[in-house]
Amino acid sequence: MDHVTAFRRFNRYFTRRIGVLDDHYLGQDRPLGEARLLFEIGDGASLRELRSRLGLDAGYLSRMAKALQAQGLARLSAHPRDNRLRMIELTPAGRLEVTEQDRRAGAAAAGLLEGLGEAQRAELTRAMATAQRLLRLAGITVTLVDGAAPDARACLDAYAADIDARFPEGFDKDDLVRPREVSGDAGAFFVAYEEHRPVGCGALRRLEPGVGEIRHVWVHPDARRLGLARRLLDALEQEASARHFTVVRLDTHAALTEAQAMYRACGYTDIPAYDDNVYASHWFEKRLDG
Amino acid sequence: MDHVTAFRRFNRYFTRRIGVLDDHYLGQDRPLGEARLLFEIGDGASLRELRSRLGLDAGYLSRMAKALQAQGLARLSAHPRDNRLRMIELTPAGRLEVTEQDRRAGAAAAGLLEGLGEAQRAELTRAMATAQRLLRLAGITVTLVDGAAPDARACLDAYAADIDARFPEGFDKDDLVRPREVSGDAGAFFVAYEEHRPVGCGALRRLEPGVGEIRHVWVHPDARRLGLARRLLDALEQEASARHFTVVRLDTHAALTEAQAMYRACGYTDIPAYDDNVYASHWFEKRLDG
DNA sequence: ATAGTTCTTTGACTTTAGTCAAAGGTCCGA
DNA sequence: TCGGACCTTTGACTAAAGTCAAAGAACTAT
Incomplete structure (x- = not known):
C-alpha cells in the first residue's frame, strides 16, 4: 500500500472516529461556530485576526461576536492604537465556559484511552508525536x-537575539x-x-569563485x-549547486554543539579556519557533486 | 505531559490541519451531506443501512437520496426481497463523481506529503498505522x-466456520x-x-471445582x-479469578501456532492432556493469583 | 488634505442541516 | 388474517451557517 493511500485511510478513520467526538463535545448546547470562536479567542484577539484564523465572513463574525457579548461571555473593545480594529476578550463567564468545554473534551479523551494499558497508551502517544512532527x-x-x-x-533579527x-x-x-550579500548574483536567502x-x-x-x-x-x-534545519541546508546546497559552486563552507560557534x-551528520568535514x-x-x- | 493532553493536542492539530482538507476537497461544489452520502453508497446499499451508518434522520436521508437521483447521480429501486426497503446505487455519472472526488483528495494528500523524503514518509505511515491500531x-x-x-x-458460528x-x-x-455451559454458574461468555x-x-x-x-x-x-485476543484473555482470566478459580486450562489445535x-507469552505453560x-x-x- | 485602503457593522438574503409527526405500504409472528 | 413493527415518504418547520453588498469610520501614503 502506498503512502498516499495509507495516509488517506488514517485520515478517514481518524476524522470519523475522533474528529467528530471533539466537535460534539465542543458544541454541546451552543452552536458550533460560537463554540469554536469562544475557544479561539483565548487570551484576547482582534476580530481581524480571528477572521483570518477561522476563515469566516466579516459580517458573520461580527454578528457572532455580538451574540457572545450579549450572552455575557465576551467583551468587545476598541484596539488601543487602531480604531478600525475591534478587540474581543473573554469575560470571567466566558473563561469558565471554555474551561468547562475543555474539561468535557478531556474526559471524553480519557474515556477513549481507558481501553488501553499504560504501555499501549505510551506507544500511542509516541506514534502520535511522530506523526505530528512529520506532518x-x-x-x-x-x-x-x-x-x-x-x-x-x-528571521535574522530573531536569529541575532537568539545567539x-x-x-x-x-x-x-x-x-x-x-x-545585498545574499541577493542576486552575490547570494541567496531562504525563509521557511x-x-x-x-x-x-x-x-x-x-565567498570566492x-x-x-x-x-x-x-x-x-x-x-x-522537526528536521527543518536539514531541509534548509538541503535547499542551500541545491542553490549552491545551481550556481556551480563546488564547495560550500561554514563556521560555527563553540556553544552550538547540536x-x-x-x-x-550531513557530510561536512572539519577544515582549518578560512576566515577570522x-x-x-x-x-x-562540503564538496558538492551535482 | 500526560497521555490525555498529548492525545488532545494531536487531535486538535490533526483535525485543523488535515480533517478540514478532506471535507473541503470532498465537497467542492456540492453540499457536504450529499457528498458524504454519495461516497457512502459505494457499490449500492439500502437506505436503512446508510441511515444507520451515517446516523441520519429518515426524512432527511429520503430527500437527499431523491436529490441525488434528480441530479442523475444515483438510482433508487426496490429491495428484491423486502418491499419496505429501498436500494440506492450509483449511476455511471455518480461513479465518475466519486472517482473524481477520490482523485482530488488523493492529489491533495500527495501534495501534502511532497515536503517529506521517502524515509520520512515511511516513518509517517508507520506511526499512523500504529496510532490507528491502538485507537x-x-x-x-x-x-x-x-x-x-x-x-x-x-461469533461462535463464525469461529466454527473459521477453524x-x-x-x-x-x-x-x-x-x-x-x-448453558457458559451461562450463570456454569461459565461465562464474552463478546468484543x-x-x-x-x-x-x-x-x-x-471444568472441576x-x-x-x-x-x-x-x-x-x-x-x-490489534491485540484483541489478549484483551479477551484478560477478561476471561479476571472472570475466572472472580469465580475463585485458581487455575485455568485450555487446549489448542496443532494448526493454530500463533x-x-x-x-x-501470556504466562501459560504446557501440561499433559487433561481431556480427550x-x-x-x-x-x-495458568495459575491465577488474585 | 485627500484618495485609496482597511475594518467593521448592518440589512437582506440563501443554502444546508436537521427535526418531528403523520401517513401509507410492507412484512412477520401469533 | 390481524395487529404490531418496520421502512420510507411527505409536509411543515427551525436553527445554523454562510454570502453579498452598501455604508461608515479610521488609517496611510503621498
Missing part, C-alpha cells in the same frame, strides 16, 4: 526570498549578512514558512526538532 | 453476554460449547464489540493484529 515538517515550505524582504530581516543570548560574549547585529509564518532561514553567499558560504541557518524555537553534530570570524570556533566544508 | 483497540469493548445471545451464537477451514480434519459445530459489531469472543466454563477452562477465543479477521505462541478433545494437540494451564 508539521511536511507543511513547511522553504522559499527563496530577497535578502531585504521583511520576513528575511525578521546573543547563547554566546557568552553576546552577538552584535552588525555582524549579520547585508541584504509554516502556515504563512516565517519559522526559519538560511543564507548563502559567494566556485566556493559558497552558508550562514545564519536558524530555526524558530517552536519549530525545532549544530556541529548536524553538519557532521570572532564568533567561530569550528570551520566546515 | 481501534481502544474503541473495542469486551462485555459479558449470555451464552445464548444472538451475538454470542454469531473448519483451517483444520485439515474440519470442525463439527456440535463440538462448540452449549449456551467494535462500533456495535461483534468482532471477537471467548468462553469460560467450569477451582478449575476453569477457556474455550473458543476468536477474533474477527478484520480485527486481528495462538500457542500467544498463550505462552480430538482437535487438541497442546494443553496449557
Whole structure:
C-alpha cells in the first residue's frame, strides 16, 4: 500500500472516529461556530485576526461576536492604537465556559484511552508525536526570498537575539549578512514558512569563485526538532549547486554543539579556519557533486 | 505531559490541519451531506443501512437520496426481497463523481506529503498505522453476554466456520460449547464489540471445582493484529479469578501456532492432556493469583 | 488634505442541516 | 388474517451557517 493511500485511510478513520467526538463535545448546547470562536479567542484577539484564523465572513463574525457579548461571555473593545480594529476578550463567564468545554473534551479523551494499558497508551502517544512532527515538517515550505524582504530581516533579527543570548560574549547585529550579500548574483536567502509564518532561514553567499558560504541557518524555537534545519541546508546546497559552486563552507560557534553534530551528520568535514570570524570556533566544508 | 493532553493536542492539530482538507476537497461544489452520502453508497446499499451508518434522520436521508437521483447521480429501486426497503446505487455519472472526488483528495494528500523524503514518509505511515491500531483497540469493548445471545451464537458460528477451514480434519459445530455451559454458574461468555459489531469472543466454563477452562477465543479477521485476543484473555482470566478459580486450562489445535505462541507469552505453560478433545494437540494451564 | 485602503457593522438574503409527526405500504409472528 | 413493527415518504418547520453588498469610520501614503 502506498503512502498516499495509507495516509488517506488514517485520515478517514481518524476524522470519523475522533474528529467528530471533539466537535460534539465542543458544541454541546451552543452552536458550533460560537463554540469554536469562544475557544479561539483565548487570551484576547482582534476580530481581524480571528477572521483570518477561522476563515469566516466579516459580517458573520461580527454578528457572532455580538451574540457572545450579549450572552455575557465576551467583551468587545476598541484596539488601543487602531480604531478600525475591534478587540474581543473573554469575560470571567466566558473563561469558565471554555474551561468547562475543555474539561468535557478531556474526559471524553480519557474515556477513549481507558481501553488501553499504560504501555499501549505510551506507544500511542509516541506514534502520535511522530506523526505530528512529520506532518508539521511536511507543511513547511522553504522559499527563496530577497535578502531585504521583511520576513528575511525578521528571521535574522530573531536569529541575532537568539545567539546573543547563547554566546557568552553576546552577538552584535552588525555582524549579520547585508541584504545585498545574499541577493542576486552575490547570494541567496531562504525563509521557511509554516502556515504563512516565517519559522526559519538560511543564507548563502559567494565567498570566492566556485566556493559558497552558508550562514545564519536558524530555526524558530517552536519549530525545532522537526528536521527543518536539514531541509534548509538541503535547499542551500541545491542553490549552491545551481550556481556551480563546488564547495560550500561554514563556521560555527563553540556553544552550538547540536549544530556541529548536524553538519557532521550531513557530510561536512572539519577544515582549518578560512576566515577570522570572532564568533567561530569550528570551520566546515562540503564538496558538492551535482 | 500526560497521555490525555498529548492525545488532545494531536487531535486538535490533526483535525485543523488535515480533517478540514478532506471535507473541503470532498465537497467542492456540492453540499457536504450529499457528498458524504454519495461516497457512502459505494457499490449500492439500502437506505436503512446508510441511515444507520451515517446516523441520519429518515426524512432527511429520503430527500437527499431523491436529490441525488434528480441530479442523475444515483438510482433508487426496490429491495428484491423486502418491499419496505429501498436500494440506492450509483449511476455511471455518480461513479465518475466519486472517482473524481477520490482523485482530488488523493492529489491533495500527495501534495501534502511532497515536503517529506521517502524515509520520512515511511516513518509517517508507520506511526499512523500504529496510532490507528491502538485507537481501534481502544474503541473495542469486551462485555459479558449470555451464552445464548444472538451475538454470542454469531461469533461462535463464525469461529466454527473459521477453524473448519483451517483444520485439515474440519470442525463439527456440535463440538462448540452449549449456551448453558457458559451461562450463570456454569461459565461465562464474552463478546468484543467494535462500533456495535461483534468482532471477537471467548468462553469460560467450569471444568472441576477451582478449575476453569477457556474455550473458543476468536477474533474477527478484520480485527486481528490489534491485540484483541489478549484483551479477551484478560477478561476471561479476571472472570475466572472472580469465580475463585485458581487455575485455568485450555487446549489448542496443532494448526493454530500463533495462538500457542500467544498463550505462552501470556504466562501459560504446557501440561499433559487433561481431556480427550480430538482437535487438541497442546494443553496449557495458568495459575491465577488474585 | 485627500484618495485609496482597511475594518467593521448592518440589512437582506440563501443554502444546508436537521427535526418531528403523520401517513401509507410492507412484512412477520401469533 | 390481524395487529404490531418496520421502512420510507411527505409536509411543515427551525436553527445554523454562510454570502453579498452598501455604508461608515479610521488609517496611510503621498
